[in-house]
Amino acid sequence: MKDMASMIPTFDDVVAAHRRIAPYIHRTPVLTSSYFNELTGAELFFKCENFQKAGAFKVRGACNAVFGLDDDKAKKGVATHSSGNHALSLSYAAGRRGIPCHVVMPRTAPEAKKAAVRGYGGQITECEPSTTSREAVFAEVQERTGAEFVHPYNDLRVIAGQGTCSRELMEQTDGLDAVIAPIGGGGMISGCCLTLSNIAPDVQIYAAEPEQADDACRSLKAGHIIADDAPVTVADGLKVPLKENTWHFVSNYVTDIFTASEQEIIDAMKLTWQRMKIVMEPSCAVPLATILKYPEAFRGKRVGVIITGGNVDLDRLPWMAG
Amino acid sequence: MKDMASMIPTFDDVVAAHRRIAPYIHRTPVLTSSYFNELTGAELFFKCENFQKAGAFKVRGACNAVFGLDDDKAKKGVATHSSGNHALSLSYAAGRRGIPCHVVMPRTAPEAKKAAVRGYGGQITECEPSTTSREAVFAEVQERTGAEFVHPYNDLRVIAGQGTCSRELMEQTDGLDAVIAPIGGGGMISGCCLTLSNIAPDVQIYAAEPEQADDACRSLKAGHIIADDAPVTVADGLKVPLKENTWHFVSNYVTDIFTASEQEIIDAMKLTWQRMKIVMEPSCAVPLATILKYPEAFRGKRVGVIITGGNVDLDRLPWMAG
Numbered sequence: 001m002k003d004m005a006s007m008i009p010t011f012d013d014v015v016a017a018h019r020r021i022a023p024y025i026h027r028t029p030v031l032t033s034s035y036f037n038e039l040t041g042a043e044l045f046f047k048c049e050n051f052q053k054a055g056a057f058k059v060r061g062a063c064n065a066v067f068g069l070d071d072d073k074a075k076k077g078v079a080t081h082s083s084g085n086h087a088l089s090l091s092y093a094a095g096r097r098g099i100p101c102h103v104v105m106p107r108t109a110p111e112a113k114k115a116a117v118r119g120y121g122g123q124i125t126e127c128e129p130s131t132t133s134r135e136a137v138f139a140e141v142q143e144r145t146g147a148e149f150v151h152p153y154n155d156l157r158v159i160a161g162q163g164t165c166s167r168e169l170m171e172q173t174d175g176l177d178a179v180i181a182p183i184g185g186g187g188m189i190s191g192c193c194l195t196l197s198n199i200a201p202d203v204q205i206y207a208a209e210p211e212q213a214d215d216a217c218r219s220l221k222a223g224h225i226i227a228d229d230a231p232v233t234v235a236d237g238l239k240v241p242l243k244e245n246t247w248h249f250v251s252n253y254v255t256d257i258f259t260a261s262e263q264e265i266i267d268a269m270k271l272t273w274q275r276m277k278i279v280m281e282p283s284c285a286v287p288l289a290t291i292l293k294y295p296e297a298f299r300g301k302r303v304g305v306i307i308t309g310g311n312v313d314l315d316r317l318p319w320m321a322g
Numbered sequence: 323m324k325d326m327a328s329m330i331p332t333f334d335d336v337v338a339a340h341r342r343i344a345p346y347i348h349r350t351p352v353l354t355s356s357y358f359n360e361l362t363g364a365e366l367f368f369k370c371e372n373f374q375k376a377g378a379f380k381v382r383g384a385c386n387a388v389f390g391l392d393d394d395k396a397k398k399g400v401a402t403h404s405s406g407n408h409a410l411s412l413s414y415a416a417g418r419r420g421i422p423c424h425v426v427m428p429r430t431a432p433e434a435k436k437a438a439v440r441g442y443g444g445q446i447t448e449c450e451p452s453t454t455s456r457e458a459v460f461a462e463v464q465e466r467t468g469a470e471f472v473h474p475y476n477d478l479r480v481i482a483g484q485g486t487c488s489r490e491l492m493e494q495t496d497g498l499d500a501v502i503a504p505i506g507g508g509g510m511i512s513g514c515c516l517t518l519s520n521i522a523p524d525v526q527i528y529a530a531e532p533e534q535a536d537d538a539c540r541s542l543k544a545g546h547i548i549a550d551d552a553p554v555t556v557a558d559g560l561k562v563p564l565k566e567n568t569w570h571f572v573s574n575y576v577t578d579i580f581t582a583s584e585q586e587i588i589d590a591m592k593l594t595w596q597r598m599k600i601v602m603e604p605s606c607a608v609p610l611a612t613i614l615k616y617p618e619a620f621r622g623k624r625v626g627v628i629i630t631g632g633n634v635d636l637d638r639l640p641w642m643a644g
Contacts, residue, residue, distance in 0.1 A: 029351065031373075050599045051353075270636060277372045277601040277632035310599035314592060320642065 008248060009156045011198035014163035014191075021063040021161060024096050028052050030172045030304075035275045040291050041299040045176065047169045050280045050310025054092040054120060056085035057165050057188055057308050058152070064161030065150040066093035074099050079147035081127075081138050083109045084237055085309050086152035091122030102147050104138045112313060153187030154243035162191025167199065169304045176203050178298065180287040181306035183207035183216045183257065184238035186246030188308060193253035203304075206297075207250070207257040208286040210235045210265060216242055216250065217257040234262055234318045237283035237309065258290035258297070265289045266318045281309045282318055330570060331478045333520035336485035336513075343385040343483060346418050350374050352494045352626075357597045362613050363621040367498065369491045372602045372632025376414040376442060378407035379487050379510055379630050380474070386483030387472040388415035396421050401469035403449075403460050405431040406559055407631050408474035413444030424469050426460045434635060475509030476565035484513025489521065491626045498525050500620065502609040503628035505529035505538045505579060506560035508568030510630060515575035525626075528619075529572070529579040530609040532557045532587060538564055539579040542572065556584055556640045559605035559631065580612035580619070587611045588640045601632045604640055 031046045049057035066078055077100030080090050087103045094101035103122045105114060106129040114124055127137035142149060150158065165188065166179060179196060181188045189207050196203045209217050213231035219242055227241035242250060260268070269285035272278065284307045291298050291305070353368045371379035388400055399422030402412050409425045416423035425444045427436060428451040436446055449459035464471060472480065487510065488501060501518060503510045511529050518525045531539050535553035541564055549563035564572060582590070591607035594600065606629045613620050613627070 055599065273601050273636055277377065279595050279599040279601060314595055314639070314641065317636070317639075319636065 007156060009160040009163075009194060011195065013156075013160040014167060014195050017060070017064040017157075017160045018164040018167060020067050021060055021164065024063045024067070024093065025053050025059055026051060027168055030169065031276060031278070033276050036288070040295055042291065042295075043302045044291070045169070045173050045302065045304045046276070047165060047172075047304060047306045048278065049165060050278060050284065050307050052309070054085070054088045055309055055311040056089060057162060057306070058085040058089040059092055060164050061153075061155070061158030061161030061187060061191075062086065062089035062093040062150065063096070065155060065157040066090070066097050066099070068157055069148060073148055076146040076148065077101060078150050079103070079138070079142055079145065080150050080152065081105070081134050082152050083113050084152075085311055087117050087122060088120055088311065090150055091117050091120035095121035100145070100147065102141050102145055104134060104141060106134070110313070116311070152240070153185035153190070154245045156245060158187055159190045159194060159245060159249070162187050163195040164191070165306065166192040166195045166304070169306070170196075170200055173302070173304065175302065176200070176304045177301035178204040178206060179304040179306070180206040180208055180291065182235065182238055182283045182286045182308055183209050183250070184283070185240040186216065186242045186250050188306060189254060190246045190249035192306075193249035197253050204255045205253055207254055208290040209257055209259050210238055210286060211259040211261050213238050214259045217259055219247070220250065220254065220257050223251070235265055235281075235283040235286055237281060238286065256297075258294055260286055260289035260293055264293060268292060270319050278307070279310045279312060280307050281312055284308050329478060331482040331485075331516060333517065335478075335482040336489060336517050339382070339386040339479075339482045340486040340489060342389050343382055343486065346385045346389070346415065347375055347381055348373060349490055352491065353598060353600070355598050358610070362617055364613065364617075365624045366613070367491070367495045367624065367626045368598070369487065369494075369626060369628045370600065371487060372600060372606065372629050374631070376407070376410045377631055377633040378411060379484060379628070380407040380411035381414055382486050383475075383477070383480030383483030383509060383513075384408065384411035384415040384472065385418070387477065387479040388412070388419050388421070390479055391470060395470055398468040398470065399423060400472050401425070401460070401464055401467065402472050402474065403427070403456055404474050405435050406474075407633055409439050409444060410442055410633065412472055413439050413442035417443035422467070422469065424463050424467055426456060426463060428456070432635070438633070474562070475507035475512070476567045478567060480509055481512045481516060481567060481571070484510050485517040486513070487628065488514040488517045488626070491628070492518075492522055495624070495626060497624065498522070498626045499623040500526040500528060501626040501628070502528040502530055502613065504557065504560055504605045504608045504630055505531050505572070506605070507562040508538065508564045508572050510628060511576065512568045512571035514628075515571035519575050526577045527575055529576055530612040531579055531581050532560055532608060533581040533583050535561050536581045538572065539581055541569070542576060542579050545573070557587055557603075557605040557608055559603060560608065578619075580616055582608055582611035582615055586615060590614060592641050600629070601634060602629050603631045603634055606630050
């Protein structure tokens with residue numbers, strides 16, 4: 001086993017990832033809003049990964065993992081367990097390379113999510129909705145197929161891929177004082193840390209998290225990973241805990257982690273839809289919710305805000321009753 | 323009274339409008355979608371006026387009218403009767419010039435719409451929800467204030483302003499075979515006709531209309547304006563009839579008008595939100611609904627699609643029950 005230091009990706013890995021994935025991803029636009037600038041007293045630059053291929057930034061890391069495989073490994077395909085954007089993104093990436101993608105999903109996952117994964121070419125194997133069943137079924141799938149496991153975030157290829165997002169953001173803006181992104185498992189934030197600590201070390205890196213899933217915030221304060229068992233939040237992309245690779249970046253480079261309540265997240269989400277006319281996930285609203293809650297941390301600054309994805313169930317919007 | 327021909331705006335008026343309004347409007351982006359290209363067999367270029375100031379293309383015409391006034395006239399302000407995007411846009415434009423904007427709205431209009439107009443600085447005078455009351459109240463407001471009437475679409479300054487949209491679209495794309503936009507009163511379509519007949523006369527101009535408010539389609543077939551009394555459609559920006567100035571352009575330059583059912587409009591709207599991650603009004607979905615319904619008219623062509631606005635009540639989306 002290699003020691004940790006030798007495994008940590010470098011900025012060269014981000015540059016290599018960017019070259020590798022460029023044909024398969026969008027260089028997403030950066031939007032501004034005079035309304036939100038007035039409201040917050042900051043100058044905000046929204047990096048719109050909701051417009052990304054497969055609807056989320058996760059396609060960056062997934063493509064880097066898939067297109068970095070040598071031909072022999074690639075032939076056997078890739079595999080993951082996820083019912084979210086990583087499953088879509090890995091299916092998309094594998095489809096572009098023409099290799100299989102195996103996704104283990106709970107039998108109870110919404111039919112729409114299964115259909116979306118299949119729509120991108122993913123092959124679903126169902127498990128029972130428990131960790132034991134998921135692990136057993138995933139092991140069986142890997143054994144049977146020999147597919148390469150690509151973890152949603154605790155994977156160095158994935159982190160290097162996510163690092164391409166903040167690289168574009170810096171190229172698209174004329175200097176920033178801070179960048180803020182939502183934090184779940186920490187893949188996007190780790191990518192920001194990796195890139196910004198190299199090309200813009202003065203830029204402060206903030207993470208934003210639901211109060212009801214504030215394990216990363218508590219981890220940062222405690223100095224070690226704290227994992228919650230089953231947090232409940234509308235920001236369903238942010239329920240997962242940090243793992244050792246993302247903890248390395250979060251613990252070394254993140255200035256602070258702010259939290260917002262469920263209602264603050266929903267209000268910020270609705271306000272963004274109303275004023276910016278973009279469809280984005282509840283998770284993406286957490287950064288803006290915290291900027292509105294702690295304006296003194298951002299006032300007068302040029303702040304990059306990463307809108308991480310746009311895959312929303314339009315029949316179940318969080319501000320609708322029922 | 324001047325004769326009609328001498329009053330029709332020319333492309334020089336569009337160029338002058340563009341210069342006049344440039345500081346107050348966005349040059350909105352043109353988005354593409356590989357998903358919709360595959361689905362339709364056409365190459366679609368979506369001109370996103372939902373990202374426009376005040377949330378709709380109408381701000382182009384409103385700004386041209388407001389900033390074209392001489393100082394003496396401007397001092398007395400502008401006035402209109404509208405409960406839709408024109409009221410917001412005229413309020414925004416007047417606010418930027420620092421002059422009053424008087425809006426006559428039915429007492430029964432949704433509180434959210436009144437709040438939005440006031441949010442942009444418009445001064446509302448309420449009338450009863452009848453044409454008689456509206457005309458009487460509007461006459462009283464004009465008499466009292468001396469404000470300049472700016473009609474939502476049957477106004478040559480407004481038409482010249484809307485013509486700037488298709489001018490940008492042509493600059494932003496590498497040639498088009500056709501442009502399609504929704505048609506209500508015909509302001510946007512007239513602007514397209516004015517501009518394209520001058521700078522790109524080979525581009526076919528199509529309009530799209532709800533089946534349940536198909537007065538423009540019937541007018542084109544009949545060769546004269548047909549006005550419906552009170553059409554009912556989810557595309558609430560498209561209920562108004564053509565008037566003489568817009569009829570001039572529609573009757574001379576529009577190749578065809580396609581219609582779509584309510585369900586087709588709602589489906590196309592929802593699909594656009596899902597796949598393009600943009601918030602747009604039901605009216606904007608009518609063009610895509612007709613492209614999906616009549617693919618043979620568009621297959622293999624490069625088609626500009628004008629997304630006219632994004633001011634939607636997020637609490638009452640048309641695909642939600644109730």
